[in-house]
Amino acid sequence: MLKAKARWNMGAADEARVQEWVEQFNISPLLARLLVVRGMTQTEHVADFLYGGTEQAHDPFLLDGMAAAVERIRMAIQMGERIRIYGDYDADGVSSTTLMVHLLRQLNCQFDYYIPHRVHEGYGLNEGALDKAHAAGVTLIITVDTGISAVQQIAYAKTLGIDVIVTDHHEPPEILPEAYALINPKKPGCPYPFKQLAGVGVALKLAQALLGRWPEELTEYAAIGTVADLMTLQGENRIIVKQGLKAMRATTNYGIKALLGVANVPVREVNSSHIGFALAPRINASGRLENADAAVRLLTTESEQEAEQLAFDLDLLNKERQKLVEEMTKEAVALVERRKQETGELLPVIVAAQEGWNVGVIGIVASKLVDKFYRPTVVLGIDPATGMAKGSARSIAGFDLYQGLSRCHDLMDHFGGHQMAAGMTLSQEHLPELERRLGVLAQEWLEPEDWSPLLQADLACNLSDVTVDVVQQLEQLAPYGMGNPSPKFVFTDLLLSDMRTMGKEQQHLKLSLRSKQRPEAGSYDAVAFGKAGVAEWLSSAAPIEVLGELSINEWNGVRKPQIMVADLRVPTVQIFDWRGTTKPESKLSELCARLKSPVWGEPFDIPALILFSEPEPAALANSKCAYSLWGMDSAGAVVPLNAEAGKRNIDEASDIVLYALPDDLGQLKALGQQAKGVQRYYAAFGGSEPERGAGVVPGRDGFKAVYSAVSALGKDPERKLPPSAFVQAISKRSGLSPGAIGFILDVFEELGFVHRSEVGYRLVPSPAKKDLTDSAAYRRRQSRSETEHTLLYCSANDLASWLVVNKAEDKEMLEGIV
Template identity: 50%
Template sequence: MDGGVDDSHDPFLLKGMAEAVPRIRKALQEEEHILVYGDYDADGVSSTSLMIYLLRYLGASFDIYIPHRSNEGYGLHNHALDWAVQQGVSLVITVDTGISAVHQIAYAAELGIDVIVTDHHEPPELLPEAFALINPKLPDCPYPFKGLAGVGVAYKLAEALLDGKVPEEWSEIAAIGTVADLMPLLGENRSLVRKGLASMRKSPFPGVRALLEVSGITMNTVSAVNIAFGLAPRINASGRLDHAGRAVALLTTADSDEAGQLASELDLLNKERQMVVERIVGEATDKLIRQIGDGRPPDIIVLADQGWNVGVVGIVASKLLERYYRPVIILDIHPETGMCKGSARSIPGLDIYEALTSCAGLMDHYGGHPAAAGMSLHRDNLDAFAAALNEYAAAVLTPEHLIPVTAADGDIPISDLTLQAALELDRLAPFGMSNPLPKFIVRGAAVKETRKMGQEGKHLKLVLQQGRHTIEAVAFGKGELADLLPGGTMIDVLAELSVNEWNGSRKPQLMLQDLAVPEAQLFDLRGTADAVRQAVRLKEVLQPYSGSTPFTAAAVFKNSRLSPLNDLKGMSLWVYDEEAGINVLHHGQAEADGKVSLLCLLDMPETPEQLDALLTAFPQAENIALLHARRDGHDRLQVPTRDHFKVLYKLLASIAATAVPEHEVLLRLSRQSSLSVRMLGRMLDVFEELDFIERTGGMISFVSQPAAKNLSASRHFVRLGQTAEMEQYFMESSPRELENWMQARRQGVS
C-alpha cells in the first residue's frame, strides 16, 4: 500500500463548525471587515497564509495580525483588538492560537467583536466564551482525528466553506505547517501531507518554488524530511529574528521576483539564526561547565543570561538536551526589568509541563506539553525555580531515564541495503512524527574511505564495506569524527536507508543516526601542533558517544611541560617520573581501577620503565591518543648493533688515547659517524660500564687493554636497545604496528 487511503473526515464533525460557517458567510454577505489573527511559528504562518488564500477566494475584506515573538509574545493581545476596532473589524478568526484567550476574547466581546477560534493546542479547563470554538481536542468534540495541526483545522474550515471543493494546491500550505509543527503523520495528516507533497512537486506558488530553490531542494523529489529540515527552519527564522509577516508574504505572493527576494531574505535570516544559536550554545555550555566543574550536570539544566535571543532559546535547549540528555531550560533575562522568558525541552522520562506545574507559584506565566514548554519569571526567582524543578526531578527520574534509547527496526547486512530496498521503503512515505523512517543496525562494517564534506568540513562521509558489498554513508554535523575513523576501523552503525540522486544516477545511501566502535582505538595524531588543545577537542568529540558509562579521560606528560591543568578540566593528570615511572598530579573523574574512556599521551615515555608504568596504571584504556611531538631524525636513538660499537671503539682509540673533554669527544664522534650525539652518549655509558673507557671530571680516556666482555652483559646496552625499540615504534611505526606492540608489552607487564 502506497502511504494509506484518503482519511479525510466531514469538517462539520468538528464542534463549532456549524456555528462558524454561517457567521463567516454573513460577514461576507454584509461586507464586514475580518481579521485573521495568527501565530509566528511555521504552523501559524501556514495557517494565516491558508486563510489569506481562502478569504481572497471568497472576496472578503480582511486584515491579518501576527504578534512579534519577542516584543509581544504568544497569543491574542488586547492592544491588537484595540487596533482591530480602529480598522473597522467586527469578526476575528484566530488560527493556531486562541483556545486559552479567556480574558482577551471577553475583551473583544466588550468591543463588539465576534471571535471564531480555530486552534489545536490543549484546551484549558476554563474555555473562552467565543462565538465559536473549533478544536478537535475539545473534550466534547466528536471529530475522529485529534492530531490536526493549526493549519489542518484552518484547512477543515476552508473545506466547510467551499463545500469540500478546496483548490488542490492549498494542500501544500497545509503540508508545510503539519510537518513543521511535528504533528503525527497518520490518518488525515498523512493523506493531507501526501497530497501536498504531490502538488509541491509542480507547485504553482512562486513562494514555495523560491523557498525550495534557496533550500537546495529538487522540486520533483521534495519530501516531508525536506520540509522539516529545509523549508520549516527558514519560515521559522522569520518569526524568531524578525517578524513572521515576511514569511506570510512569501507564501502568499503571486510575484516571482518578490518571492525570490523574500526567499533570499529568509535564507539569510536562517543563516543568522544558526550563528546566533551557535553563539548562545557556546555561552550556555561554558556557563554550565563553570557551574558543575568536574561534577555531573543537574537532573534539569536551567541556564539564564542577558542577550540570549528569546526567539532561539528553544533551539538552544534542544542542542544542550542532545549533548547532555537531560531536560533543559534556557532563559533570556531582560536587562532593565529583570524578567526572564524561556523555553524548555525534555526527555521521555520527564513531563516538563507537570514539572513546571509543581512550581507554578514561582512563574508569572507558563504553558506547554510534556516535551516542550515556555515560561516567564523574574530573575530573583531563578535559583528557587531551578532548585524546585530539580527537587521534582529527583522524585521522578531514575538513572535509566538519563540513558538515550533509539528503537531500531532490525539488524541488516550491507548486502540487503540495495537501491530496490530503498525504493520499496519510499512507498511508505511521507515519513515524520509517528511514522518514522525505519532505522537499521549494521554491525561489523569496515570503514573503507573517510572524508569531510560541506562548508568547513562539518559533515562526514564514509564508505562502509562488508565482504564485497559497499555502501556510502553520510552523517550531518559529524565531520569532526573523520580524523578518528581511519580506513580499516570496524564500526557498528544505526542508520536510515535513502536514495541518493546525483547527475541522473541513483544509488542507496545510509543516513547515519549513531555509530559505535566496539574495539579500543589508537588515535594517531603524532606531531600535532598543540597537544593540549587536541586532547580537549578529543574529549569533547568523544564524550557524547560514551552511552550510559560516565566518560573519563586522562593525560600523561613530561614534568618539563608547562602545566596544562587549566585547560584539561575534568581529566586525570599524570607525569612521567625518572624513579617511579609515572606519578598522579590530579585524579579528575578517572576510575580508580585505571579504566578510562580516553588516555592522551601529550608526550611519549622516555624509558621502557615509564611505558610499563603507564600500561600498569591504565590497564583498561578504551582509547589512546598519540599526541606527542615527532623527535628530529638527527636526535633519535637506533637499535644498537655490534657493528655500531666496533666502529665507535676504533674511533675512541684514536680520539681518546689520552684524556679528552667528553663534550669534545662527542662532537668529534658525531662528525665521523652517522650516529646522533644522544645515541653516542648512551653508547659511552655502555663502554664505561664494561670498563672500556674511564670518565673522570668531565674527561674521557680510552682503556688500551680492557678485559674481554660481552656487550649483552651491559645493563646499559640492554636498556639502550629497549629504549631505541620503543622510540622507533612511537616515532616511525604504523598505528596498527604500535598498537600490536603495546598490546604484547601490556601482556608482558601484567
C-alpha cells in the same frame, strides 16, 4: 575506542511476519522489517499506510462545533458581514491564516486577517485587537491555531457584538471560552477520532465542511503548518502532508515557488524535510523578528514580482535570525560554562537569562543548549524596564516540562506548553528559585542513564542489504516527520577505507566504508555533517559502527547509496602510529590539547607516557603539557615516575603514549594486561638519543677494538683517567660511539674481563674464558635489537597483536597514520 555521542536503542522484527509482508506486498525484506518494527502487524494497517489516500480522511462534522460554525459562516457570507481571520505568528498560525484566506476568497465573502505582534501583543486574542476589529465593522472572527484559552477575550468580544468561532488544536483548559462555536479535536467530549491535528489541520477540516469535498487545492498550506508544528505524521496528518507535498510539487502559488527558490529547493523534489528546514524557518523568521504579516502576504499574493521580493526579504530576515541565534547561543553557552566553573558541575536544569536577548528566538537557543549540554533548559530575555523575564524551555526524554512548571506555578505570571517544550513569564527575582525547584524535580524523576542522549534506530543493517532500488523503495514510508521519522539503521563490522573533511569551513566529514565481512563488495560513502572534529579520534583503519539514514547521491549521472551519519563509535582499542615522527613531544602537545576539548562529552584525563627503562628526555622535561609519566621494569611492573602518575593508576588511563621502545616484547604484553581502561595507544617509539641506539649490537670487531684500547691504555700506569674520559679516549682511538663503548665495557666488566675504578678500566689478568652471550647485558641488547626491528619495521596490525588486552574478549586494535 571511541564512545558514541548518544546511547543507541535498536528495534528487532519478527522475521515470520517480515516474510509475510515481503510476499504479500512484494516489497524488500528491509522495508518489510521497518513496517514490522514500527508496529504494523495487521494487513489492513500496512495497506493503509503504504497505499491509503483521502478516502481515509474523517468526516469533518464529527468535530464538535463544526455544524454550528459552518452555519454561522454561511449566514455571514449571505448577509455580507465582515469576517476577520485571527491567526498566530508561527508557521502553523501563518499557514492556517493563509489557508483561510484562500478558502474565503473562493467563497466570495468580505474578510480580512489579523496576526498579533509577538513582542507588542503576544500570543492569542487581546482586547486591543478586538477593539480594532469592532471599529472596522467586523461581526465575525474565525480564529486559527489560537483561542482555546481566551475566556475573557471572547467574553469581551460578545460585549462588542462580535461572534467568535474558535479553531484550535492546543490543550484545552479546565474552563473553556463561551465562543459561538469551538472546534478542537482535543475538547472534552469531542468524538473526532484523530486528536493530533495541527492548527492548520483543524482549519482544513473547516474548509472541507464548507466546501463539501476534500479541499485538495488547500493541502499544500496544511502540509507546511503540520510539519512545521512538529505534529505526528500518522493517521490523518500523514494523508494531509502526503497530499500536500503532491500538490506543492506542481504548485501554482507564487509565494511557495519563490520561497523554494531562495532556499535552492527544486519544486518537483520538495519533501517534508524541505518544509521543516527550508520553508518553516523563513516563514517563522518574520514573526520572530518583525511581523508575520509579510509571510501571509507572501503565501497569498497574486503577483509573482511581489512574491519574489517578499521571499527575498524573508530569506534576509532568516539570515539575520540565524546570526542572532548564533550570537545569543555563544553568550548563553559562556554563561552556562561560567556557572559550571563556579559550582564545579553542570546543574541538572539550565536556566539562562539575560537582558537584551530577543524573545523571538529564545526557543531556538534553548534547543541548541539542549543539544550541547543535554539538560532541560530554560532561556529567558529580561525586560530591564519591568524586570520581567519571558522565556522558552526545551526538555530531554524523561523530564515532563509542563508537569515541572506546574509544580512551580506560584513563581510565574503565566506558563503553558507540553512535555518537551513550554513558555513562561515571571519576575526576574524568581529565576534562582525556578532553577532550584526544577533541578530538584530532575534529580527525582531522571535515572542515571537519562542524562545521556538517546538515539532510536529501527534496525541493524548490513551494507550488502543496501542498493539504490532498496533505498528508493524506502520512500514508500514517507513523508517523514514526528511519529514517522526517516528510518535509521545501525551498521556494524565496518572498515574505514578513507576519510576527509569537506565544506566551506571543512566542518563536515566524509567517510568511505566497506564491510569487514565482504571487503571485496566495494565501498560506500558516508557523510557526517558538522562532525569534522571526530576525524582526529579515528584511526585510518579502525573498525567502526555507524548509526544513520540512507539516501541516494547522484553525481555525473551515477547514482549510489550513501549513509547520512547521525552518530558513530569505535568499539575497539585503537592504535595511532606516530613512528617516524622526529619530534614526538610536538605530537604529545597536540594530543593534550585534544584531550581537553574532545569532539563530544566531558574532557578525557591527561595522557600516560610510558618510557620503560629510559630516563626522561630533556624534550619532555621542558614540556608545558601535563601528563603522567611511567616506567616499566624488566619484570613488567609499571611504576610512576612523576607526581601526576603518583595520583593515578595505570588501569585508569584512556590514552597511552608509547614514547620509548621497550627492552623486550614481553613488556608490551604486560602493559596491555595492566592498562584495562585504555581506549587509544599512540606508538612513537622515539625516546632519548641514547635510547635510539640502544638496540644496536656492536660487532665482534668492535669488541676487539675496545679490548685492545683498554690493553694499550692500561700499559701506561701513569695515565689516570676517570671512566667518562676513558670512554672518550677509546672513542677517539676506535671510532666507536661513546654509547657503544660504554655497552661493551659493561659486558666486559660483567664477564670479568676488565676492572673499573676511579682511574678508568684495567684488564683482569688471566680471566676465565666466556662467550659474549654469557653476559646478561649482551643478551638484553640482543633482545632489544629484536624488539626494535619488530616494533619499528612491522605493520601496525602486527604491532597491535602485542597490545591485545584480553584475547578472550577479542578486542582488536588497528592502526591509524596521523
